[in-house]
Amino acid sequence: MTEPDVVPARTPAEGGSTPILEVTNLTKYFPVKSSGLVRRTIGQVQAVDGVSFSVKRGSSLGLVGESGCGKSTTGRLITRLYDPTSGSMKFDGREISTLSNKQMLPLRSEIQMIFQDPYSSLNPRHTVGTIVGTPLRVHKMVPEKQVLKRVQELLEVVGLNPEHYNRYPNEFSGGQRQRIGIARALALQPKLLVADEPVSALDVSIQAQVVNLLQDVQKQFDIAFLFIAHDLAVVRHFCPEVAVMYLGKVVEIADRETLYARPHHPYTQALLSAVPDVKQAAVGGRRERIRLEGDVPSPINPPSGCRFRTRCWMAQEICARQEPPLLQIGKSHKVACHFAGEFGSMPTSPITLNALGVDGKGEPIAGASTSVEDFQKPGYADTWTDVASHQAASASMVGEGGIGAGMTDEQRGEGGQRR
């Protein structure tokens, strides 16, 4: 570590508990095959590329991002529905990324999943009793004779009539079906639930019912949640900690108060400013927002350096050369941006040069030491460097190269202002 200005404040140990899930540098590439007889691999979809985070026991981490950012793939990697390309996943202290299917079997009961679409995730030819009872039978949780009793208990927990165990999914509404999916996930008393868009297919008035139910079961059974959703308001309501993903990478991760009140990554700022606001009715007209140009680039051939640079109003030369590391800039706040800062007062010179050991053009400086591994650690360190200190330390490293082309106000754009 070469960080000169370490803020000495220490965080109290986080309740003394180890995280239930620690993901380090998780990567999933899907091969793209050529057409023809010999199907050679001609490229790779970099769906998840070096993601690190941790989920505390009984707590929730929210994963937000736009479609195609890799949040669902991450969820499926953790449940081992996909095999990771590389990286480590420690569940309850145990490495699960390399386990074979057979070794994985006993662990499957501890990591369960709730799916987005309650219409396609329940077998229409099975009764509710069979659907919820199957995990109990497979894992021999209870003797065969008690399966029905347990199923009825579970149905009661999720707010369904226990007498309805012999009905078929088509006899239930969307919200009720989602409750069946939740009962099935709860059957094995998991320690971690991966909820992939659990409410986005439901009507507004039903969404609140299901969100409340999830909060109740979390409290009752002390289950940790990885909550994947694109609805920023629901994620904020449910998760004390939130990670924002863009094109396979975590660009910002923080506790919800920090992330929603003081986002430091331009993408998080744009995302938050785009949420339509009911309160705008009192003012009339549209809210000012940050307008992003263009579409998300293809994950087969992502942009060099920072993946967001093609749509970023702050982007400079260094953004194309160097990938910004996920720097910890607060007690529980990490951000991956060369120009991280609060909206309206973002720094004009990169803050990451010191951490990366490069000069203002993004060329490595001989002799400068870096600590890349540190940026891939899940969770938060007890010590961190704030943005101002990073910037001061980096300013000395700009060197004769300067900071690429100086950025004018015009290039920066007028953007929007969050209220």
Place this chain on the structure above:
Amino acid sequence: MTQTSTTTADTGAGNAPYLVVDDLTVRFPTADGLVQAVSNLSYTLEQGRTLGIVGESGSGKSVSSMAVMGLHDYKRTQMSGSIRVGGKEIVGLSNDKMKEIRGADVAMIFQDPLTSLHPFYSIGAQISEAYRAHNDVSKSAARTKAIEMLDRVGIPQARSRVDDFPHQFSGGMRQRAMIAMSLVNDPKLLIADEPTTALDVTVQAQILDLLQDLQRDFNSAIIIITHDLGVVAEMADEVLVMYGGRCVEHGPTKELLTHPEMPYTWGLLSSVPDVDSDTSARLIPIPGNPPSLLDPPAGCAFNPRCAHKDKVPGDLCATELPELLPGARGAGHLKRCHLANPDQIYEREVLPEIPLDLTPATDDADTIAPENRD
């Protein structure tokens, strides 16, 4: 066809409403019985204005708008009431006559652009077809028009993308292509049925911007159907809340969302979290499920889910359907509810528990942002 423009009186404004829906009722006979999809719906919309229709699935919001497009099969649908577009009666119009209006005067943007675009035809061909159906022009002229429209809705390099197929476009670009197609004939009324539900928030913002820009340029009337109150708050001049096939509340956006008078609207407002609401507060869901339209509840359709029905004497909610009448806050704000003092109940009981802070802003906010009016 009588082309006289009727009913200009009800708004009092100088310009006649472009769309008049009067006492519209739509019923579908099915094997299970008669589905009462829309009952006694009335509203008007002037050019250059935006109406937001809010409701859950099965509340009749899409069915009523498809009636305006004349998309229901007259043989299998029982429709009564009247829909007048630019003074022309649509209910009962023959399909050939309807074809002249549909796509030219009235256009629709559908929710899912992937299923609404034909996968075998190029984007350009589909837009040209819509143009040539109403304009007698050559294929090359129509193609030029298609490129112009794609460019207008912000597709980069429209000239080279015009021959692409729908699968080669991203979700946001497909929705833009849909909008280009619906605007190719400069429609005076645009119906957007959940135009952004399938899209990400940043793309949603782009599409909403686009709709507003186009409204400014063409002075079209827009009906935006959504379940997202945030979208309505930012886009619509007026809001119509539907429940169980009926309009339950109708009024100017600011008025309705700051002083809602119907318990269902309260429920909608209290069940969605907000990006800056208190996170420790619990969401207050509306209990129960939306009603079946085969056998709607007697009285007020919302009464089985309503938390305030005990405040109405004599079990009136379960026996008598409330009329859609102006509330205490003026003639522009209609509500279908028996509650005598909704404003008091809302302020005392609902507002303190609502997760979002909807306290009305000071009155100087009345200066509406310029993009809202021309």
